[in-house]
Amino acid sequence: MTQWETDDDYLDGYAGIIKEAAATGRRLNRDEIESRRVLGERAAEAGLSLRSLVGAHLAATRAAWSEAVGATASADSALAAVEQAVDAFAEGHERAQRYAVRKEEAARREFIDDLLYGRSDLGRLAERAERFGLLLSHAHAVAVAQGSDAYAEADPVLRTVERAVTGRFGDRRILLTTKDGRLICVAPGNQNDVLTYFAEQAHAATRGGPVAIGRPHPGAGGVVHSYEEALNALDLARRMNLDEPVLHAADLLVYPVLTRDRQAMADLVRTALGPLRRARGGPEPLLETLTVYFDSGCVAAEAARRLSLSVRALTYRLARIYELTGSDPADAVQRYTLQTAVIGARLLDWPAKDL
Numbered sequence: 001m002t003q004w005e006t007d008d009d010y011l012d013g014y015a016g017i018i019k020e021a022a023a024t025g026r027r028l029n030r031d032e033i034e035s036r037r038v039l040g041e042r043a044a045e046a047g048l049s050l051r052s053l054v055g056a057h058l059a060a061t062r063a064a065w066s067e068a069v070g071a072t073a074s075a076d077s078a079l080a081a082v083e084q085a086v087d088a089f090a091e092g093h094e095r096a097q098r099y100a101v102r103k104e105e106a107a108r109r110e111f112i113d114d115l116l117y118g119r120s121d122l123g124r125l126a127e128r129a130e131r132f133g134l135l136l137s138h139a140h141a142v143a144v145a146q147g148s149d150a151y152a153e154a155d156p157v158l159r160t161v162e163r164a165v166t167g168r169f170g171d172r173r174i175l176l177t178t179k180d181g182r183l184i185c186v187a188p189g190n191q192n193d194v195l196t197y198f199a200e201q202a203h204a205a206t207r208g209g210p211v212a213i214g215r216p217h218p219g220a221g222g223v224v225h226s227y228e229e230a231l232n233a234l235d236l237a238r239r240m241n242l243d244e245p246v247l248h249a250a251d252l253l254v255y256p257v258l259t260r261d262r263q264a265m266a267d268l269v270r271t272a273l274g275p276l277r278r279a280r281g282g283p284e285p286l287l288e289t290l291t292v293y294f295d296s297g298c299v300a301a302e303a304a305r306r307l308s309l310s311v312r313a314l315t316y317r318l319a320r321i322y323e324l325t326g327s328d329p330a331d332a333v334q335r336y337t338l339q340t341a342v343i344g345a346r347l348l349d350w351p352a353k354d355l
Contacts, residue, residue, distance in 0.1 A: 008056060008060075010039045010040075010042065010043045010048070010053060010056070010089075011039075011056060011057065011060050012035075012039065013032075013035065014036075014057065014060055014064075014085060015060055015063065015064040015067075017032055017081060017085060018060075018061055018064040018065070018078055018081055018082060018085070019064050019067060021074075021077050021078055021080070021081030022064075022065065022074055022075070022077055022078035022081070023074075024077070025074050025077040026077070027080060027081065027084060028081060028084045028085060028088070032085075033084065033085075033088045034088075036084075036085050036086075036088035036089045036092065037088050037089070037091055037092030037095070038092060039089060039092065040053075040088070040089040040090060040091065040092025040093035040094075040095075040096070041092040041093065041095060041096040042096075043089075043092075043093055043096075044092070044093045044094075044095075044096035044097050044100070045096055045100075050090060050093050050094075053089065053093070054086060054090070057082070057085070057086050057089065061078070061082050064078075065078055105153070108132065108177075109153070111125075111128050111129070111131075111132060112175075112177050112179065112184075113179075114128075115129070115186075115220070115223055115224070116142075116179055116184070116223065116224060116227050117224065122136075122219070122220040122221065125220045126220055129220070132175060133173045133174070133175060134173055134175055134186065135173060135188075136219060136220040136222075136223070137218075137219070138188055138189070138218070139188070139189030139190070139216040139217060139218040139219075139222055140186055140187065140188060140189050140216065140217070140222055140223050140226060141186075141187060141188075141189045141192075141195055141213060141214055141215060141216040141217075141226045142184065142185070142186050142213075142214045142223060142226040142227040142229075142230050143184070143185040143187075143195045143198050143199055143202070143211060143212065143213045143214070143230060144182050144183070144184055144211065144212050144213075144214075144227065144230040144231060144234060145161075145182060145183040145184075145185075145198075145199070145202035145203065145205075145206055145209055145210070145211040146181075146182045146183075146206070146209050146210055146211075146234055147182075147183075147205075147206030147207065147209035148206070148207065148209065149181075149206075150180075150181025151178045151181055151182065151183055151206075152178055152181075153177065153178050155178065157183070157205045157206065158176065158177075158178055158183055160201075160205050161176065161183060161198065161201045161202050161205050162176045164197075164201045165185070165194070165197060165198050165201060168197060169193075169194055169197070172187070172188070172191060172194060173187075173188060174186070174187050174194060175187075176198075183202050183205075183206070184227070185198040185202075186223060186227075189216025189217070189218075189222075190216070195213050196213075196246075198211075199211040199213060199245075199246045200246075203245045203246065208245070210234060210237055210244075210245060210246075210247060211245065211246050211247070212229075212230040212231070212233035212234045212237070212246075212247040212248075212249065213230060213233075213246065213247070213248050213249065214226030214227060214228070214229035214230040214233070214249045215229055215249050215250050226249075229249035230249060232249070232252075232256070233247045233248070233249045233252055234247070236252055236255050236347075239346055239347055239349065240255070240343075240346050240347070241346070255343070255347060258340065258343060258344060258347065259344070259347050259348070262348070265344040265347070265348065266344075266348060266355040268337075268340065268341050268344055269341050269344045269345050269348060269350050269355055270355055271341075272325060272327060272337055272338060272341035273287065273325065273338075273341050273342070273345055273350070275324040275325050275326075276321070276324055276325065277351070278324060279320065279324060282351070283351050284351065285317075286317060286320065286321050286324075287342065287345060287351070288307070289303075289307065289314065289317045289318070289321070290321060290329065290338060290339075290342050291342055291346070292306050292307050293314075293318065293329060294335075294338075294339045294342060298329070298330075298335065300314055300315065300318075318330065321338075325338070
């Protein structure tokens with residue numbers, strides 16, 4: 001409000017209250033206390049510091065006391081009134097500050113939700129983004145970290161990562177936040193060093209939680225696209241048992257391609273791997289054998305070591321797979337069909353789910 005410009009403007013009626021309290025010994029009434037609270041709120045809204053305002057109250061107290069000194073003046077009553085008045089003023093000031101913080105937090109939360117879900121008008125979203133340090137006319141990429149716990153905006157884990165990132169890169173138009181219990185970093189698409197460093201810090205702060213980085217995409221819609229890529233990468237890592245600490249969506253593009261025609265992939269899994277259901281103990285042991293064999297680069301000795309089997313036992317399992325499916329894992333052409341089917345089985349959660 002323009003009429004409230006200096007510290008003295010927020011002392012309206014204060015001197016009179018102190019003089020009367022000193023003369024009569026009375027305390028502040030309810031209306032006077034509320035008026036101090038209102039003045040405190042207005043001072044906070046005007047951006048004045050509480051420290052300077054308390055100093056102004058003390059200076060006004062000294063002036064009022066020098067005028068009120070007399071036979072009936074009571075120092076104790078005056079100080080009690082000062083205590084009540086300043087306490088009420090500070091309460092109003094703090095109340096306004098808390099409201100401003102809550103309002104800012106709500107606005108930030110709403111912006112983040114709209115940004116990551118693309119629910120707002122893109123033009124309006126771009127305008128709001130500048131307030132939070134983003135220029136949505138540029139390309140952005142999103143990194144998402146997931147831990148064993150769910151993280152909120154005020155979580156110490158986010159604060160730890162934020163201090164590390166901002167301490168190293170300063171103000172680079174970076175947005176650090178949380179969404180659905182995960183840590184989120186939005187950064188300009190040409191600043192891979194920021195996202196890489198965030199991934200390192202988040203992986204450590206979440207005690208080994210995976211981090212996925214989406215590809216850079218332009219515009220407000222690009223943030224949503226990159227965010228969804230990162231989420232899909234985390235989901236793929238879970239389903240494919242990928243143990244890399246940092247996943248790049250660009251390196252996993254083959255998997256969405258393989259599952260783009262879900263029905264065709266399901267047919268391949270049923271045809272190529274369905275016969276494994278006839279194996280004693282079900283298809284899981286032989287499917288695991290194929291998975292580890294392919295992950296080991298088709299090196300029998302390494303696959304046997306990972307499975308805690310002898311090479312002879314592994315060779316027997318591979319022969320049994322050939323017998324059941326008619327496809328030889330050691331044959332280059334047939335191996336490709338089997339390996340693609342194994343990837344499809346992991347993506348489609350077969351055999352736990354019927355296809």
